[in-house]
Amino acid sequence: MKQVNEVGEGAQPFDIWSPETLRIDQSFLSVGAAKKLLTTVPVRKPNKQDFVRVHPNGDYRLTAGLIELKDNRETFLVLPGVVKELSESEFFLATLFFSINRQKVVSVWPVKLPSADGKINDWHQSALEAAERAMTNWIRLAANMSLGAYEISEAIAHYGEPEWPEHSFMDILKIAFKNRVIETSEHLVIQQLRGLA
Secondary structure, three states: OOOEEOOOOOOOOEEOOOHHHHOOOHHHHHOOOOOOOOOOOOEOOOOOOOOEEEOOOHHHEEEEEEEEEOOOOEEEEEOHHHHOOOOOOOOEEEEEEEEEEOOOOEEEEEEEOOOOOOOOOHHHHHHHHHHHHOOOOOEEEEEEOOOOEEEEEEOOOOOOOOOOOOOOHHHHHHHHOOOOEEOOOOOHHHHHHOOOO
């Protein structure tokens, strides 16, 4: 049953259940009614289904100490003064790269560095090669257990250059590691690793 709304005298009634009445002109969506804020930046390697780019500017990468809690899927940034107090089994060094996927989701991608004994791990080496290649090309990273390393695929399609947010890398890191910075060896995470909490 059609619902017809009455209008003023002399005007034509209209049917609210007609396509013309319900169709929304989407051009208003492109008008900036609001500015999207960057409030969450995940710390993780790229999803195996995502094509990603890495910021090519050297100011957007940093070597840092990290602790990864596998059970919670959380990564903590460890300040240099605290790193000196930790054993090699308690933390790892990684280069933090600023990356973005095709859906414009930005993330901090930690790529582990060789251990103190200088042994090069094929997983870490292939991840580093992928990050370097992603500075100029859209790449996808997938683990290959038989190979014992990551396989790197380059996009065939031309996706154009990424739209990087207007934030400094320090601002990105503040967002990525909010509430997850270890400033002292008394931090609860370290106490848990040592069986003291």
